[in-house]
Amino acid sequence: MKAVVIRQYGSPEVLQYEEVEPPKIKPDQLLVKVHASCINPVDWKIRQGMLRFITGNKFPMMLGFDLSGEVVEVGSQVTRFQPGDQIYASLSPPAGGAYAEFAAVPEKNAALKPTNMTYEEAASVPIAALTALQALRDQGNIQPGQTVLVNGASGGVGTFAVQIAKALGAQVTAVCSTKNIELVKSLGADHVIDYTQQDFTQDTAQYNIIFDAVAKQSFSGSKKALKPKGIYITTLPTPETLVQSFLTALIPGQKAKIILETPKSQDLVYLKDFIESGKIRSVIDRTYPLQELAAAHEYSETGRAAGKIVITVAS
Ligand SMILES: NC(=O)c1ccc[n+]([C@@H]2O[C@H](COP(=O)([O-])OP(=O)(O)OC[C@H]3O[C@@H](n4cnc5c(N)ncnc54)[C@H](OP(=O)(O)O)[C@@H]3O)[C@@H](O)[C@H]2O)c1
Numbered sequence: 001m002k003a004v005v006i007r008q009y010g011s012p013e014v015l016q017y018e019e020v021e022p023p024k025i026k027p028d029q030l031l032v033k034v035h036a037s038c039i040n041p042v043d044w045k046i047r048q049g050m051l052r053f054i055t056g057n058k059f060p061m062m063l064g065f066d067l068s069g070e071v072v073e074v075g076s077q078v079t080r081f082q083p084g085d086q087i088y089a090s091l092s093p094p095a096g097g098a099y100a101e102f103a104a105v106p107e108k109n110a111a112l113k114p115t116n117m118t119y120e121e122a123a124s125v126p127i128a129a130l131t132a133l134q135a136l137r138d139q140g141n142i143q144p145g146q147t148v149l150v151n152g153a154s155g156g157v158g159t160f161a162v163q164i165a166k167a168l169g170a171q172v173t174a175v176c177s178t179k180n181i182e183l184v185k186s187l188g189a190d191h192v193i194d195y196t197q198q199d200f201t202q203d204t205a206q207y208n209i210i211f212d213a214v215a216k217q218s219f220s221g222s223k224k225a226l227k228p229k230g231i232y233i234t235t236l237p238t239p240e241t242l243v244q245s246f247l248t249a250l251i252p253g254q255k256a257k258i259i260l261e262t263p264k265s266q267d268l269v270y271l272k273d274f275i276e277s278g279k280i281r282s283v284i285d286r287t288y289p290l291q292e293l294a295a296a297h298e299y300s301e302t303g304r305a306a307g308k309i310v311i312t313v314a315s
Helices: 041-048 119-123 126-139 156-167 178-186 219-225 239-250 265-276 290-301
Strands: 002-006 016-019 029-038 066-074 086-090 102-106 110-112 147-151 171-176 191-194 207-212 226-234 255-258 284-289 308-312
Touching: 002 290, 016 290, 029 086, 029 119, 041 290, 066 102, 066 119, 086 119, 086 126, 086 265, 110 265, 119 284, 119 308, 126 156, 126 207, 126 226, 126 255, 126 265, 147 156, 156 171, 156 178, 156 207, 156 265, 156 308, 171 178, 178 191, 207 219, 219 226, 219 239, 239 255, 284 290, 290 308
Parallel strands: 147 171, 147 207, 171 191, 207 226, 226 255, 284 308
Antiparallel strands: 002 016, 029 066, 029 102, 029 308, 066 086, 086 110
């Protein structure tokens, strides 16, 4: 099969499109003919070697975590899927493999694809939407009527966070730059702050939850904008946020939390219901064929994508 592999860490040029052996599935896995994948920043962070303390130095290495496609074979322990099912899934980092014509997908990481989404739309959902869902629902314990600020509302995680917070009944303030104001309004944001004009950390407004989807504001800097029992959630684990998360868990008052997304079948089913009832859609900025993955990585690395970057693998 065709796949993209890397043989060393480095710039996008290390991504090589070549012939490799198709994966062999374990008893609890599905063999999936991949139709589409997408870019998450973790893909190029691994490619650059930023996460080598987790990913090690064993090459060739396959990247790509989100995928949609058709099940062609199921392992002996698989109970919920059969050949022909259209699924969407996220592989568990650090073991990628979605940038390929076929992928071995653990049953516990997959769900049936939302019926109202194309393969391209469905492939853009898993990591970004699971991160937003697990941050707001599980870390933030979001409640109807609460006020939620999403920083980085135009990004992959942020576009889903705005919609999920609205679907869960919150009043949402979206922070983005001027060019993305109309986009985040179209996703349901009640208020928009243009970060090129206004700094939300210096405003008088206070929020129950500040979800820093792009990890551009610290907990310390956000404290003034948090209600007395407000929760700050970041997507970036750093020594500082780990210490703050540990310490604020011990005392009453404002909390700092870190989201570490977990691929979970039941959460993909939860999102599928939101998608099929029209509460969530995917925002696709650009689409690239698998052969042009390096260009897709380069674009993602600019940090300017509005929504998701999709990779088409097969028609
Ligand atoms: N911990 C986890 O489990 C987990 C899971 C998923 C992602 N992540 C991390 O979360 C981060 C975001 O991921 P993503 O997929 O959403 O990234 P992304 O799609 O690449 O984010 C790009 C967006 O960020 C916006 N942005 C850039 N600087 C900003 C600023 N100063 N203030 C507000 N918005 C800004 C950009 O808008 P403008 O062009 O208008 O500035 C752009 O729309 C990444 O670091 C990723 O690695 C962590």
